[in-house]
Amino acid sequence: MTELEEFADALLDQISVEINEEEVIAKLSSKISEDPDFTAKFDSPQQTVSEFAPGLKQRVEEFTGIAVSPDVKIEFPGLEDLKKIKGRKVFASDDARKFIDRLFAALAKQDRQAIVSVIKEDPVKFLVYSTYAKAYISKISTTYGDYLDSTIYLNSFVLSSYPQIILHKQGQPYDARYETVKSGYIGALKMTTLEEMVHSIQTHLYEENKKAVIEVNRINEELAKIILNLDDPTVARLSEHMQIPTVPDEFPIAKRANLFFMLNPDNFIVNVLGPDVMTFTKVEIDPTISQMVPELLGIYQRWLGPIQRHHAAFSTMEGMAEFCVQNILKDDRDFHQYLTMFMGTDISAYTVRKHMGKDLVSAVFAKFGKGGFGTLIGNPPTTRELKDPQKYVSRIS
Template identity: 75%
Template sequence: MLNGHHPKSLSMTEQEEFADALLDQISVEINEEHDIATLSSRIKEDPDFKARFDSPRQIADQITPDLRQRVGEFIGIKVSPDVKIEFPELEELKGIKGKKVFATQDAREFVDKLFLAVAKQSRQGIADLVKLDTAKFLVYSTYAKSYISKISTTYGDYLDSKIYINNFVLSNYPQIVLYKQGSPYEPGYEMIKSGYVGALKMTILEEMVHSIQNNLYEENKKAVTEVNKINEDLAKIILTLDDGIVTKLSDYLQLPAVPDEFPIAKRANLFFMLNPDNFIVNVLGPDVMTFTKVEIDPTIQQMIPQILETYQRWLLPIQRHHAAFSTMEGMAEFSVQNILKDDEDFHQYLATFMGTDISSYQVRKNIGKDFTGVVFGKYGKETFQILIKNPPTTRELKDPQLYLKRVF
C-alpha cells in the first residue's frame, strides 16, 4: 500500500494497513538498532573485553575548540559561539529529524506527531494520523521512512544553532568494531580509538560548516516548503478523484491491483506513482533539474486536468532546493576533505570504520563538492561567503563557469 505495499487483510482498517506498511519499511533500521543494542550489552557482560572508550561528549569537549578554529581559518567565517553540541538518545534524535522536515505551517504539528509515533513504533498513533489527514500522511510519511531508516548510519545533524551527535551509534560503534576483530583486543585498541575520534571530528566539522550557511539554509527551507505544499495539493486532488477515474488511471499506469474495499490505498498508489519527485524524475531523468517546462502524457492529463499545472509549479522550487542543498552538502564535504586531509584520526576513521583511504575518499564524485572546488580554486576562502550570498542555479552547478561569469 505505502510505496507499493498491498493490503493484507480485510479485518484491518485501511489506516492500520498504512501504519503496518510504514513500520515494515523501517523494519531494517529497527532491527539494526536492536542488533547494536544487543551486541553492546553482550560486550559489556564479556569479562574478557576490558577496553573502554570515552563518551562522545567527552571527546567532543576535547576536540571542539580546535575544530572551531580550523573551520574559521579555512572558510573565513567564524563559527558562532552560540552553536552548541548536544547528544540526544535515539528516540529524541528521531524527533529532531522530524523537525528537519520543512513542512508547511499547517502541517508542522502533524509532522512532529508522525515522527514521534514512528519513533515509538506506535501502530495506533500512526493509524490515527492517517485518519486525521490522509493527504499529509501521504506526503510526510515518505520523509519519516527516509529519515528514520538512515538513523543508524547518521552520525550527526544540525538544526537551530545546535549540532546533534548520534549518541547511540557513536557511543557503541568503537566497542563493536573492536569486539568483532576478536581477541586479543589490545593490539587494535589504539587504531579503533583514533578512528572513533576521527568520526567525531568529521561529524562536528561538517555540522559546523552547516551552521554558517544561513542564507543557503533559508533558500533551501523555502524551496522545500513550496515543494511540500505542491505535493500536499496533489495528494488532495488524487484523494478526491472518483472511483472510475482511479481504476482507469491505475490500469493505464499498470499499477498493482488493489481490492475495491481499499479506496484510499488505490489513491495512495496513484499518488506515489504520480508524485513529481518520483514521476517526473523517473520519466524525464535527472536533467529535469535544468528544464524550464515539463510535458505530461495527454491521457493522464485528461483524467487529472490539474496535473500539468501542478508539475510546472513544482519545477522551479525543486530546482532551487537541488541547487541549494547540493551546495550546502558540497561545501561541508569539501571542507572536511581539506581540513582533515592530514589528520591521522580521520585517516584511521576511513580505514577502520569505512574500509577506505583518503585517496579513494577524495576522488568520490559529488556535484556540490566539485562545484565548490572550482570556485575555491579561483577565490580561496572567500568562496564560502560568495556561495552563501549567491547560491548557484542548477545549470551553474553543472557548469561552474556559468556561475563565475554571473557572479563576477
C-alpha cells in the same frame, strides 16, 4: 484489520530493516559489556568532542573566513529523540508542523495505534510526509550528525556503540588494537562535528533551501488532495492506464495512495525524464493522464522552480561540508584511521569521489579562495551553474 491499520503496518514494515539494525547494535553492545575479557573503555562522545571542538571551530574560521556562531550548541540525543529531531528537519508550512511532529513521535515509539490516529487526522498530509518518515528514519544507524536551529546533534547511540563493536569483532588481543580503533572513533567524531559546524555557517543558503522545500511540500499536498478526491471511475481508469496493481474496493484510500506515489513529481518526473529535469524549464506528460487529471501538468510545471532551487542549494551545502572536511582534515591521523577502520577506504579514494556540489565549491575556491564560501552562501547557484561550475564562476567574477 482496517485500511488505516494496514497503512500503519506498511510504514512500520518499511522501516523494519532499520529497527532490526538498531536491535542488533543494542544486543551486540549488551553482549560486549558482559564479556569478562573485554575491558576496553572509550570516552563518551560528549567527553571526546569537548576536547577538540574549540580547535575545530577555529579551523573552520581559518579555512572559510566565516566564524561558527558562539550560540551553536552540541547535543547528544538518544535514539528516540533523534528520530523526533529528524521530523523537525522536514520543512513544511506551519499548519503541517504539528502533524509531522506527531507522525515522527509515533514512529519513534513504533506505536501502531498512534500512527493510525495520525493518518486518520489528515490522510493528505500522511501521503506527503510518510515518504520523509520512511527515508529519514530508515537511515538513523548511518547518520552520525544533524544540524538544526543553532544546534549540532550527534548520534550518541551509534557513535558510542561502534568503537566497542569494531574492537570486539577484531578479536583478541584487544589491547593490541585498542589505540587504532580509538583513533578511528575520534576521527568519526571529528568528521561529523566538522561537517555540522560547516552547515551551521551556511545561514542564507540554509534558508533558501528551507523555503524551496516548504514550497515543494505545499505543491505535493495540493496534488495529494486532488488524487484523494478523484471519483472511483477515474481512479479505475487511471490505475489501469498506468498499470498499477489492482487494490480491493474496500481500500479506497490505498487505491488513491498508489496513484499519488506514482504521480508524485519527485517520483514520476525524475524517473521518466531523468536527473536532467533539474535544468528543464518545461515538462510534458502523457495526454491521457493529463485528460483524467487536468491539474497535473500545471502542478508539475510549478514544481520545477522550487525543486531546482532545493537541488542547487542542498547540493552546494553538502558539497561545501565535504570539501571542508577533505581539506581541513586531510592530514589528520584520526580522520585517516576513521576512513580505514570505519569506512574501508583511504584518503585518496575519499577525495576523488564525485559530487556536483563539491565540484562547484572546488572551482569557486580555486578562483576566489576562502572568500568564495561567503559568496556561495549569499548567492546560491542555479542548477545549470551547479552542473557547469564555470558558469557560476563567470557570473560572480
